[in-house]
Amino acid sequence: MGQVNLRKVAMIGCGYVGSAAAFALMQNRLFAEIVLIDVDQEKAEGEAMDIGHGIPLVGNMKIYAGSYDDIADAAIIVITAGAGQKPGETRLDLVHRNVSIYQKIIPEITKRNCQGILLVVSNPVDILTYVTVKLSGFPENRVIGSGTVLDTARLKYQVGEHLAVDSKSVHAFIIGEHGDSEIAVWSSANISGVPLDDFCEMRGQWNHDKIQENIAETVKRSAYEIIERKQATYYGVAMTIKRICEVIIRDEKSILPVSTMMHGEFGIDDVALSMPSIVGADGFEVRVPISLNEEECKNLRKSAQTLKEILKQCDQIAIE
Ligand SMILES: NC(=O)c1ccc[n+]([C@@H]2O[C@H](COP(=O)([O-])OP(=O)(O)OC[C@H]3O[C@@H](n4cnc5c(N)ncnc54)[C@H](O)[C@@H]3O)[C@@H](O)[C@H]2O)c1
Numbered sequence: 001m002g003q004v005n006l007r008k009v010a011m012i013g014c015g016y017v018g019s020a021a022a023f024a025l026m027q028n029r030l031f032a033e034i035v036l037i038d039v040d041q042e043k044a045e046g047e048a049m050d051i052g053h054g055i056p057l058v059g060n061m062k063i064y065a066g067s068y069d070d071i072a073d074a075a076i077i078v079i080t081a082g083a084g085q086k087p088g089e090t091r092l093d094l095v096h097r098n099v100s101i102y103q104k105i106i107p108e109i110t111k112r113n114c115q116g117i118l119l120v121v122s123n124p125v126d127i128l129t130y131v132t133v134k135l136s137g138f139p140e141n142r143v144i145g146s147g148t149v150l151d152t153a154r155l156k157y158q159v160g161e162h163l164a165v166d167s168k169s170v171h172a173f174i175i176g177e178h179g180d181s182e183i184a185v186w187s188s189a190n191i192s193g194v195p196l197d198d199f200c201e202m203r204g205q206w207n208h209d210k211i212q213e214n215i216a217e218t219v220k221r222s223a224y225e226i227i228e229r230k231q232a233t234y235y236g237v238a239m240t241i242k243r244i245c246e247v248i249i250r251d252e253k254s255i256l257p258v259s260t261m262m263h264g265e266f267g268i269d270d271v272a273l274s275m276p277s278i279v280g281a282d283g284f285e286v287r288v289p290i291s292l293n294e295e296e297c298k299n300l301r302k303s304a305q306t307l308k309e310i311l312k313q314c315d316q317i318a319i320e
Contacts, residue, residue: 008031009031010078012037012079013038013079013080015038019036021238022036022047023051026055027054027058029061035066035070036064037065048064068108079120082098083097084227085227092179103135121241124179126179127310127311127314129143129145141284144258145259145274147258149258149274152173154222156172159191164203165199173257175275176274177307181303182220182303183303184216185296186216253278260277262275266292272307273303
């Protein structure tokens with residue numbers, strides 16, 4: 001990492017997601033300084049005050065509402081600004097609103113010659129990751145979308161619940177779009193090295209196809225179900241943001257399904273989507289060559305195609 005303060009993070013957008021993520025980051029004390037920015041300055045100030053009042057109960061740090069001048073040396077700039085899905089809306093419905101918000105935010109970041117890593121969270125996250133790469137001109141390793149890290153956590157949670165096993169022992173990925181065309185990679189899923197089907201049978205579960213279909217659908221529907229009940233999803237994604245920040249700051253080289261630019265893998269090019277990748281101090285390091293069966297490959301290409309169609313519409317709002 002270049003000239004950055006490894007103890008400093010910036011959060012652009014302090015709505016449900018940004019404030020929950022700032023709260024999670026404050027509690028784990030990964031950073032000594034958290035800068036909050038929002039177009040609604042009072043919202044950023046209110047969140048900084050509220051979260052800051054927990055500092056005496058956790059340990060000393062700075063959390064404040066700032067301006068873009070404050071983010072120049074931040075090690076990670078998390079962008080959660082933008083509208084969220086309304087009940088019944090897909091993530092892709094948000095595209096025009098949020099691309100135009102990014103057209104305002106990204107130049108503010110590049111103007112300050114920031115050397116940190118941009119973590120894109122706003123939806124549709126794959127489209128906005130692509131847009132951020134194009135608008136920022138940053139090296140691609142320094143632009144990461146939170147991608148399907150949350151969906152993968154939801155998958156592990158569901159499989160863990162279903163098999164009554166610790167979800168941390170579940171090894172499986174959701175790849176592709178963070179959205180309706182995402183793919184659960186069942187062909188390589190395992191529980192601590194035991195192939196999933198074998199483990200299911202050990203637990204007295206035999207109806208593999210049906211169970212996998214139900215779990216994948218539950219994962220895909222999670223955001224819709226939560227939004228219907230409480231208007232927004234934020235705790236799960238806040239933990240996702242915290243985890244990605246930890247992996248970067250501690251140079252963990254963990255494998256996470258973050259959204260990054262594809263360059264011909266599986267015949268997919270010029271689009272950002274999620275594949276298991278090694279993430280560390282330099283951001284994205286390398287994609288892990290996960291093996292996919294024929295159907296998973298086909299669905300991954302379809303997912304990429306869905307995103308490309310949306311990007312074509314974005315061309316009309318000039319992202320190059
Ligand atoms: N990637 C994921 O896994 C994931 C999960 C949940 C939500 N999200 C997305 O995160 C985004 C935020 O969701 P939310 O529920 O916090 O929404 P929200 O409406 O509560 O918050 C958005 C915030 O962005 C601010 N904002 C708008 N324009 C801005 C600008 N130009 N500069 C700075 N701030 C600006 C708003 O004032 C508001 O405070 C949405 O796009 C949502 O879909 C992503």
